Amino acid sequence: xxxxxxxxxxxxxxxxxxxxxxxxxxxxxxxxxxxxxxxxxxxxxxxxxxxxxxxxxxxxxxxxxxxxxxxxxxxxxxxxxxxxxxxxxxxxxxxxxxxxxxxxxxxxxxxxxxxxxxxxxxxxxxxxxxxxxxxxxxxxxxxxxxxxxxxxxxxxxxxxxxxxxxxxxxxxxxxxxxxxxxxxxxxxxxxxxxxxxxxxxxxxxxxxxxxxxxxxxxxxxxxxxxxxxxxxxxxxxxxxxxxxxxxxxxxxxxxxxxxxxxxxxxxxxxxxxxxxxxxxxxxxxxxxxxxxxxxxxxxxxxxxxxxxxxxxxxxxxxxxxxxxxxxxxxxxxxxxxxxxxx
Amino acid sequence: xxxxxxxxxxxxxxxxxxxxxxxxxxxxxxxxxxxxxxxxxxxxxxxxxxxxxxxxxxxxxxxxxxxxxxxxxxxxxxxxxxxxxxxxxxxxxxxxxxxxxxxxxxxxxxxxxxxxxxxxxxxxxxxxxxxxxxxxxxxxxxxxxxxxxxxxxxxxxxxxxxxxxxxxxxxxxxxxxxxxxxxxxxxxxxxxxxxxxxxxxxxxxxxxxxxxxxxxxxxxxxxxxxxxxxxxxxxxxxxxxxxxxxxxxxxxxxxxxxxxxxxxxxxxxxxxxxxxxxxxxxxxxxxxxxxxxxxxxxxxxxxxxxxxxxxxxxxxxxxxxxxxxxxxxxxxxxxxxxxxxx
DNA sequence: CTGAAAGCGCTTACAG
DNA sequence: CTGAAAGCGCTTACAG
Numbered sequence: 001x002x003x004x005x006x007x008x009x010x011x012x013x014x015x016x017x018x019x020x021x022x023x024x025x026x027x028x029x030x031x032x033x034x035x036x037x038x039x040x041x042x043x044x045x046x047x048x049x050x051x052x053x054x055x056x057x058x059x060x061x062x063x064x065x066x067x068x069x070x071x072x073x074x075x076x077x078x079x080x081x082x083x084x085x086x087x088x089x090x091x092x093x094x095x096x097x098x099x100x101x102x103x104x105x106x107x108x109x110x111x112x113x114x115x116x117x118x119x120x121x122x123x124x125x126x127x128x129x130x131x132x133x134x135x136x137x138x139x140x141x142x143x144x145x146x147x148x149x150x151x152x153x154x155x156x157x158x159x160x161x162x163x164x165x166x167x168x169x170x171x172x173x174x175x176x177x178x179x180x181x182x183x184x185x186x187x188x189x190x191x192x193x194x195x196x197x198x199x200x201x202x203x204x205x206x207x208x209x210x211x212x213x214x215x216x217x218x219x220x221x222x223x224x225x226x227x228x229x230x231x232x233x234x235x236x237x238x239x240x241x242x243x244x245x246x247x248x249x250x251x252x253x254x255x256x257x258x259x260x261x262x263x264x265x266x267x268x269x270x271x272x273x274x275x276x277x278x279x280x281x282x283x284x285x286x287x288x289x290x291x292x293x294x295x296x297x298x299x300x301x302x303x304x305x306x307x308x309x310x311x312x313x314x315x316x317x318x319x320x321x322x323x324x325x326x327x328x329x330x331x332x333x334x335x336x337x338x339x340x341x342x
Numbered sequence: 343x344x345x346x347x348x349x350x351x352x353x354x355x356x357x358x359x360x361x362x363x364x365x366x367x368x369x370x371x372x373x374x375x376x377x378x379x380x381x382x383x384x385x386x387x388x389x390x391x392x393x394x395x396x397x398x399x400x401x402x403x404x405x406x407x408x409x410x411x412x413x414x415x416x417x418x419x420x421x422x423x424x425x426x427x428x429x430x431x432x433x434x435x436x437x438x439x440x441x442x443x444x445x446x447x448x449x450x451x452x453x454x455x456x457x458x459x460x461x462x463x464x465x466x467x468x469x470x471x472x473x474x475x476x477x478x479x480x481x482x483x484x485x486x487x488x489x490x491x492x493x494x495x496x497x498x499x500x501x502x503x504x505x506x507x508x509x510x511x512x513x514x515x516x517x518x519x520x521x522x523x524x525x526x527x528x529x530x531x532x533x534x535x536x537x538x539x540x541x542x543x544x545x546x547x548x549x550x551x552x553x554x555x556x557x558x559x560x561x562x563x564x565x566x567x568x569x570x571x572x573x574x575x576x577x578x579x580x581x582x583x584x585x586x587x588x589x590x591x592x593x594x595x596x597x598x599x600x601x602x603x604x605x606x607x608x609x610x611x612x613x614x615x616x617x618x619x620x621x622x623x624x625x626x627x628x629x630x631x632x633x634x635x636x637x638x639x640x641x642x643x644x645x646x647x648x649x650x651x652x653x654x655x656x657x658x659x660x661x662x663x664x665x666x667x668x669x670x671x672x673x674x675x676x677x678x679x680x681x682x683x684x
Numbered sequence: 685c686t687g688a689a690a691g692c693g694c695t696t697a698c699a700g
Numbered sequence: 701c702t703g704a705a706a707g708c709g710c711t712t713a714c715a716g
Contacts, residue, residue, distance in 0.1 A: 009489040011709060022687045027711065035685055052485035057465040058400035058411065059709035063692045069400065071445070071466065079421070079446075080431035082626075089422035092448060101462055103413070103443050104421075106434060120443055123399040124413065143394035147351040263630060284424075285627045288605060353693060364703045369695065377701055401693035405708045 010051035019047040030055050061125060072311055073121035074104040075114060075131040077155075082283055083256060083300050084132070087154060090304030091130060098312060100127070109195060109229065111135035118144065128311035130304075132156050136197060150314035152307045157199055162322045164314075166307045170200045170280075173296045173329035174207025174254065175214075177278040180294070180331055181250040182215045185340045186276060190223040190241045190248035192234055192262060194255040201226070204254040204280055223248050234261025235268075242269065249341040250276035256283055259293065276339040278331075287334055294337025297330050352393035361389040372397050403467060414653055415463035416446040417456060417473040419497075424625055425598060425642050426474070429496060432646030433472060440654060442469070451537065451571065453477035460486065470653035472646075474498050478539060492656035496649045499541055504664045506656075508649045512542045512622075515638045515671035516549025516596065517556075519620040522636070522673060523592040524557045527682045528618060532565040532583045532590035534576055534604060536597040543568070546596040546622055565590050576603025577610075584611065591683040592618035598625055601635065618681040620673075629676055636679025639672050 012030070016023045021040055028036050029044040036044075047053070061069040074091055076084040084106070092102050103126060105117040114134045121129060122144050131138075132155045139160035145151055153165040181189050191208045194201040205226065212219045222244055225237040234257065241248060242265070253259040259279030266272040273291060282297035306325060331337075354372070358365045363382055370378050371386040378386075389395070403411040416433055418426040426448070434444050445468060447459040456476045463471060464486050473480075474497040481502035487493055495507040523531050533550045536543040547568065554561045564586055570576040576599065583590060584607070595601040601621030608614040615633060624639035648667060673679075 013709075023710080024687055024712095025685090028686090031711090037685065040686090052488070054461065054465050054486075056404075056467060056709055058467050059404050059692090060711070061692090062398075062401050062404060062694090062709080063711040065712075067692085069466070078431065079434060080424075080427040082422075082424070085422040085427045089420065089448065092421060092446075096447070099462070101445050101447065101466065103445050104434075105438070105443065106431065119396065120441070123396050124411070124443065125398060125400050144396075146394070260627070260630075267630070283626075285602070285625075285631070288602075288609070289627065289630055290632050355693075365694080366696095366703055367701090370702090373695090379701065382702090398693055401708090402695070403708090404693080404710090405695040407696075409708085 010053040012053070012055070014051055015044060015047045015053050018051060019043040058125075067125065068127050068315075069125045070098075070100045071103055071124065071126050072100055072128040072130065072308070073118070073126040074102050075117050075121070075129065075133075076104060076106055077132050077134070078106040078108055079104055080106070081256070083155075083281060083298070086300035087132070087304035087307075090301040091308040094305050094308035094312070100312075107132075107134045109134045109198070115140065122147075122149070127315060128152070130154055130307045130311065133158070134198075135159075136199075150311045152310045154303055154307045155200070157324070158322075159199070164310050164322050165324045166303045166310070166327060167324060168298050168303075168327050168329050170203035171207040171210065173298075174204035174252070174280060175211045176207075176329070176331050177280060177296045177337075178208050178211035178252050179214070180278055180333070180337050181252065181276055182211060182217070184250070184276060184338055186248075186250035187215075187217050187341075188220065188223065188246060188248040189217075189250045189252055190225070190238075192225045192228055192237050192241070192251060192253050192258050194227075194258060195229050196226050201254060208252055208254075220246065222246075228258050228261070231257045231261035231264065234258040235265045238262045238265035239268075242271065242275070248275070250339075251278075253277065253279045255279075256281040259283070259295070263289065263293065272336070273339065274342055276337055276341075278337040282332065291336045291339070292334030294334050295332050297332050299327055299330075303327050352395040354395070354397070356393055357386060357389045357395050360393060361385040400467075409467065410469050410657075411467045412440075412442045413445055413466065413468050414442055414470040414472065414650070415460070415468040416444050417459050417463070417471065417475075418446060418448055419474050419476070420448040420450055421446055422448070423598070425497075425623060425640070428642035429474070429646035429649075432643040433650040436647050436650035436654070442654075449474075449476045451476045451540070457482060464489075464491070469657060470494070472496055472649045472653065475500070476540075478541075492653045494649045494652045496645055497542070499666070500664075501541070506652050506664050507666045508645045508652070508669060509666060510640050510645075510669050510671050512545035513549040513552065515640075516546040516594070516622060517553045518549075518671070518673050519622060519638045519679075520550050520553030520594050521556070522620055522675070522679055523594065523618055524553060524559070526592070526618060526680055528590075528592035529557075529559050529683075530562065530565065530588060530590045530592070531559075532567070532580075532593045534567045534570055534579050534583070534593060534595050534600050536569075536600060537571050538568050543596060550594055550596075562588065562590075564588075570600050570603070573599045573603035573606065576600040577607045580604045580607035581610075584613065584617070590617070592681075593620075595619065595621045597621075598623040601625070601637070605631065605635065614678070615681065616684060618679055618683075620679040624674065631678075633678045633681070634676025636676045637674050639674050641669055641672075645669050
């Protein structure tokens, strides 16, 4: 005769009652602590199976000395964009190996959402946080970090707070992209970039300027378009650039979606084989487009894996002053960036 | 004089002490319960700010009558694949509107991982679960659901358990895809599909057979390739199909990555404009390839949003017998599927 | 080897 | 309007 299944989940106490032992003994079995007779282990195990008991991790964390919930937070730009989701997946793989789950959320470049997410995540007692920040200052995190929770910045540098970071050299990567276009013979090179509010966008624009300056090219202010955050906005910007007085013969598109928008504009004009293009950020199928899209690629998987492992090393008790890790970028020539000026 | 910041996070008790009120009064303020004098509200609020106090949601959930943690679980195929991540994002948007966070994980078609994730998520007291199942039986979920936690299946039907589901009609969608190729004049149509272990893959193969049967075409067993789960495997399969005795003049590729692998094979042979192709599942940039890739598209955003809203309706107390929602698919002609036989 | 008591941070159910 | 006591499910710190 089995007892009727209760509408509530079985507790450790229920298991103890059924196995005729104390709660503490059940706790010992569940946590694989030594010093319980085989007979009691068997009784407890049987009771656990019979009741479908599953320990309440949150209750356990509440009382445990270290208070760990085996959960880390990931504050991402958008879980659905390929860069964020590759980061996310790499974090997950590192976390899973340690039995740790991931709470994630998208900020969409909205500082208010960033703060709301972080507040929510800390309220849920995360053990660590990986953040791709959208705000222009994260000083508010100092309070959270006083609790000893490790925080690692990824993709975007920390501002107003000292923390580990896993970044790329955006300026050098952008410079390399533009130098590649210069090497192909271009001197009129357009820049289309993301929101000015994003630090990495500023760095990439700086890299663009560095490359022009390095080649002794006078930058044409009319060739620089900032604050394009969507495909559509980028597409319109490229149309306008090409409609200008002295249109550029090459484009440096400083972000994923911007690159795709630019390609749509070039296609619409039948110019994809006559206007050169190098994009920042790789994206799926870039090699299958015609021409293939030359990009400066980041390695989001490596970034996510490193960020997560830094969290875990701190949780394991390692101590070091906040450090910035710079992951190399890589220029991948695929055709669009090797087009020579008309 | 501020007191030295403690190394631990401030608790409700700390706030009470500083504000010189009882813990219960702090609780009232934090939860916006009425009946607290303005003076005490002000004192408590000030103490909260000074200490950087943030309520511990897990402790609160532990004691609360409904035990809600404001967290739902998402068991996905792979957070990094476009289909899963679109699902994920849509769920997030619905959840955020209710202040609910998402715990997610990737199963990679591994039933063991599916069970481990679910066990982990329930151990963290999720309020609801959305699952794209990889296992061939989810009877084990019955125990979890006895606790009253709503579970919604998405993309893959529940097997061995009664639960809500948000699916598409895979068989009808596949049939439509193949009929489209038949309408273009093809009779030798290859099928390349995902793992046999996936129910939706079986349905799609069935739809392929339906279409051929409907047109009175004798299916050629040599034209059917199953169990291709990666781009590479699909690419090799298409090479083999085209090297066969009576190669197909058109392909129906029954999944995302399979479609991309097939395109790579066709490109490698310079056949992308002579062999017709319709894929199941849309993917980013499908319209920018040349030719554009004709697909039967699902709507993962709509699926994720509906799945999440079903969870919340149940949490709000609505009751109904488990129901299957079928989201329509849509054939999007872009070029590859309109190629006529040689 | 085993268990009774106390307490993690919070809310419930009362009493005043 | 306010607070003291008890308890959510678990682990700690002891005692036997």
